[in-house]
Amino acid sequence: MTDYLVEMRGIHIEGRTDETWMPIIKGVDLTLKRGEVMGLIGESGAGKSTLGLAAMGFCRDGVRISGGSVKFDGIDLLAASAEKKRQLLGKRIAYVAQSAAASFNPAHQLIDQHTEAPVQHGVMSRTESEADAVRLYEKLRLPRPKEIGFRYPHQVSGGQLQRAMTAMAMSCRPDLIIFDEPTTALDVTTQIEVLAAIREIVDEFDTAAIYITHDLAVVAQMADRVKVLLKGDEVEENETREMLSNPQQDYTKSLWAVREFKRPAKPAPATDATPVVSVQGVTAAYGKVDVLHDVSFDIHQGRTVAVVGESGSGKSTTARVITGLLPPRLGQIELDGEALPLDYRKRSKDQLRQVQMIYQMADTALNPRKTIGEIIGRPVEFYGGLKGRAKRDRVAELLEEIELPAKQYLDRLPSELSGGQKQRIGIARALAAEPKFIICDEVTSALDQLVAEGILRLLARLQDNLKLSYMFITHDLATVRSIADEVVVMKDGEVVEQGPKPEMFQPPHHPYTDLLLSSVPEMDPDWLTNLLHERGVENIGDAAMQKMD
């Protein structure tokens, strides 16, 4: 008899595509002791979620476990009857999904959903379970634990919802919880609260957990052991500290090295040079509510200005104002020293051409019914007036520019490309207009780290060759470190601090910049512990707010 809580041996999982079964997981072993936290890490498509779900003996529609065995506490999950599984799932094995907002039923109060599992499984009565929910909410440091349960999911914030979901997973005191990227959709400052809460409660109840993520720094805080997956195969597995300090495989090393991309600093622009784009005292409103207050900054030729802040800070709204989609109430935008009409409909074709945009979600930014050739060809034809052969040649040239072979890609649809390739097509479409200035709206946040790094390198190279200016909207400070020349920090629609990058990353900071900077997870496994200690462990949320005041 082994002492493993979960024992998966030689797992093979296949997914169905076009009448054939393609392997997703190719013979992976996974063992987990009681109270141990295992980090599963890899790029999207590596099969981490599929493997995580298989630990529950479950697979999604169109997917099947074709080989191997899954034992939970000595029970063979693959051979277990549906009834037997029903008794285990929810009670002894729980699951926390990536998007708590999509996983809660919006029509019921949190407490109703919380108490469902314990009552159904006969663990507790409804009243006991409600009292227990309040205790768990307290432990997870949710504000007003007695009342928050009676709210509906849309009445609490994303970070709180994710903690409520963790509380719900804990409701039956399971032996195993599977966390599927629980903090990926959250801001850095919110992420910390959720990470700290999860880690504490898992420690306290000695729950075993499988923690799925693509963020190395997060896994370093959470896991006792880390397993790296690549395309359905295990690359390596080791103790977290050992893995971080001494990775064995090349792939792991490349993952670790991703965040080291840094551009050499550029000389400061001449003080009297006319900026390419100048945002001057912009105040903008959606309806009657002002969302931007007196925002001003300049972007000089060949330089990258990173605009950072949490979601809701007004970064994307600033971009909408510059492009003319949202005419501001006060202030103006200058291009090369000339004021641009505030509404994009009033701008000339040439003015529109000069300002291009690259979007966060390449999926929605490319028309799914058009081929790559048509997507890139349209601005070439529209602005350059090129037709026929000249247009085809120009498109091929642009594809070369973004490092995709033209022959293979011209006639493909966006759905036939990977996430990174789609983002490259977005870049090519912007380049096709031959602009001076490009707005990059969170262009790397939906991508895996290795792919994101490739995109950043490409953007840097294009800037050097074509003397482009970028406004780089992001919430990821690692990206800022690697690509920015100047940094603008925004909060609640206001610029709180701005300056050249080297200055911005040196103290003294504005307190909000400090909070942002210190919230970015680092690869050091002790980082979270130290940080919490530093901020005062009582309530991290409060501590953050106090620092602000």
Next chain:
Amino acid sequence: MSAWLWIVALLAGSLAVGWLGRFAAQKATGNKPVYRDMPLAVAFGYALGVALLALAVWYYFQPTVQETGVANAGVMFFRWAVHGFFGFAVAAWLFRLLGRSLGTAASRKLFRQMPLTAAFGILVIIIYAVTAIFAGLLAPHGQAEVFAQANIVPGGNPALGGNPDFPLGTDQIGRDILSRLIYGAQNTVGIAFATTLIAFFLGGSLGFLAATLRGWMDQLLSRAVDVLMAIPSLIFSLLLITVASAWVSGFGLTVAMVLIIAVIDSTRVFRLARAVGMNIVVMDYIEAAKLRGEGLPYLIFKEILPNATAPLLAEFGLRFCFVFLTISALSFLGLGIQPPLADWGTMVKDLSAFINYAGFAPLAASVPLLAAGAIALLTVAVNFVVDWMLQRSSGLKE
């Protein structure tokens, strides 16, 4: 014992057999997961299905003529239905087989992935289209030609009151029903198709326009559509056609009818196009096109329309059937396609009295059912094809 008791006995028996069968299968296969996790309801379903199948086979082989000499109409109609079902299934299968071995590589691939229902639908639509286009050549007689022999029973068997010259019989004033069915395809289907196209052009472009522009234009169009939709469509079209008949007659009235039905049906298309368009205009690629400075026609026809084809196509199939039924209903009421032009709706109306003989003279009663069957068959076929197209374009598997 009354029929209700028989039904209850059948259900109870199926439940018992289902339970026993599942139990036996569990024992026999050593508790295989398939049988172990099978809910009782599923086992009951299997048992009931087998019982109904057996009942159908038994009923099929009942004699068609009772001992008293009266025809057993139920059995005859049932046999026709079974023959029709299997006949079309075999025809569709052969058609698909043909498509798989002939034509270009692309068309062969298309046929290889095609479900049998879609093959059936395409086959039926092709038959209807050919019939409609070559009606003048195919029909043995003219659509308005009146013969001396009225009320001849279909089947062409003189012993049962038929006549080989008129295989589907003649109507109450002696016109050949086969010829009128063939010409009816031309009139009814052609007019319905034209009407649907106009409705889609009108409703689709206005709907996308409203979705793209929003603001007062959207309000104006949407409220106008609300007003039109508030009036029951059949009564509204009756009213408008009656009004129109004060100015025009004959062919002009048919054109007026096409336009009236197109406008009334375009309101439904407008709603759909607007809703679909709203979801598309918020996409980043539309924003990118707007910021590029693209004009409205490019946005609507090049960016939005290609992404809205799947739902519009599905709606087209349904809308075509509805328009078709509306025209038939109007003809039935005497306001649609005017005599002596043949139209299926009118044919059903004119011959509907014969349905009363269904109990003892199934052949005579089938006369109005022929036109009704032609309508039903096309409706089913169009929907099968649309379902298949939807599945292909949305990438849904299984």
